Amino acid sequence: MEAVSKITAKNLRNRTIKDNMVKVLVITLSVITISPIVLIIYKLVAKGIKQISFDFLIKTPPDTFEAMTALSNGELIPGGIANGITGTLLMVALAAVIAIPVGVITGIYLYENPGKFLANLTRNVSDILQGVPSIVLGLIAYMWVVKNITNGFSALAGSVSLAIMMLPMIVRSTEETLKMIPQTIKEAALALGVPYYKVIIRVLIPTSFSGLLTGILLGISRVLGETAPLMLTALGSTIINLDITKPTSAVPLLIWEFYNDPNMVDLIWSSSLLLMAMVLALNLISKRIAAQTK
Numbered sequence: 001m002e003a004v005s006k007i008t009a010k011n012l013r014n015r016t017i018k019d020n021m022v023k024v025l026v027i028t029l030s031v032i033t034i035s036p037i038v039l040i041i042y043k044l045v046a047k048g049i050k051q052i053s054f055d056f057l058i059k060t061p062p063d064t065f066e067a068m069t070a071l072s073n074g075e076l077i078p079g080g081i082a083n084g085i086t087g088t089l090l091m092v093a094l095a096a097v098i099a100i101p102v103g104v105i106t107g108i109y110l111y112e113n114p115g116k117f118l119a120n121l122t123r124n125v126s127d128i129l130q131g132v133p134s135i136v137l138g139l140i141a142y143m144w145v146v147k148n149i150t151n152g153f154s155a156l157a158g159s160v161s162l163a164i165m166m167l168p169m170i171v172r173s174t175e176e177t178l179k180m181i182p183q184t185i186k187e188a189a190l191a192l193g194v195p196y197y198k199v200i201i202r203v204l205i206p207t208s209f210s211g212l213l214t215g216i217l218l219g220i221s222r223v224l225g226e227t228a229p230l231m232l233t234a235l236g237s238t239i240i241n242l243d244i245t246k247p248t249s250a251v252p253l254l255i256w257e258f259y260n261d262p263n264m265v266d267l268i269w270s271s272s273l274l275l276m277a278m279v280l281a282l283n284l285i286s287k288r289i290a291a292q293t294k
Helices: 004-049 052-057 065-073 082-111 118-131 133-148 155-179 183-191 198-209 209-224 230-233 252-257 260-294
Strands: none
Touching: 004 118, 052 082, 065 260, 082 118, 082 155, 082 198, 082 209, 082 252, 118 155, 133 155, 133 198, 155 209, 155 230, 183 198, 198 209, 209 260, 230 252, 252 260
């Protein structure tokens, strides 16, 4: 018995040592994994917070001479990115108006017709579209809208390119969310004599609303920081523009413009910090909604 106890104690000690080694390894790898994003956030906050103010949100960017004068006097760069904020909100809102109905209806079709040829083709195209580089989608919007509809760069063209980017995520999230609804709920509604279209509008969509909203928010957060498609479609503007047929600016476009001017470096950090905060807020909201549906 004493020998057995010694062997058992030795095995327990070895297992404890191995458990502790694995725990240390997991913690170390986790720290290595999250350290880049922590360093990025720290850098953005440290360099960008000084320019964040009320004027930064309501004024348009200064010209190079004003920025150079402020820097030479040791002052903060005047002005802000109001034209970029309004342009981003305008184009993302318009893109959502275009993409959400199309994406939800397409997702419902895929859910209701899982084995049909057209449904499988649409699903494959959606998956392929999700991997297409954003600049290619911007080129498509340029050919469709800029050349043939608005005859020039416009917020509408930028919205179309962003809507195309949003579609795959909304389509797949809609389909996967509807698959999680018990089939008995749909059968019960049909058994009560409810018309098929009302089953979809009054039963399926309200039941899966939280999941649909999560997919929509993730799709919006994905396009908020896109620059390449907007360079080919919206182009940019130095003033606040709310006309969807005219060129307009966006926060990512302003970051690119500031990058090309050495006097605007401080505005790069502040604009990036604001954009990161917007994306982070949307992701946190979508995670909160997803957690409540479990």
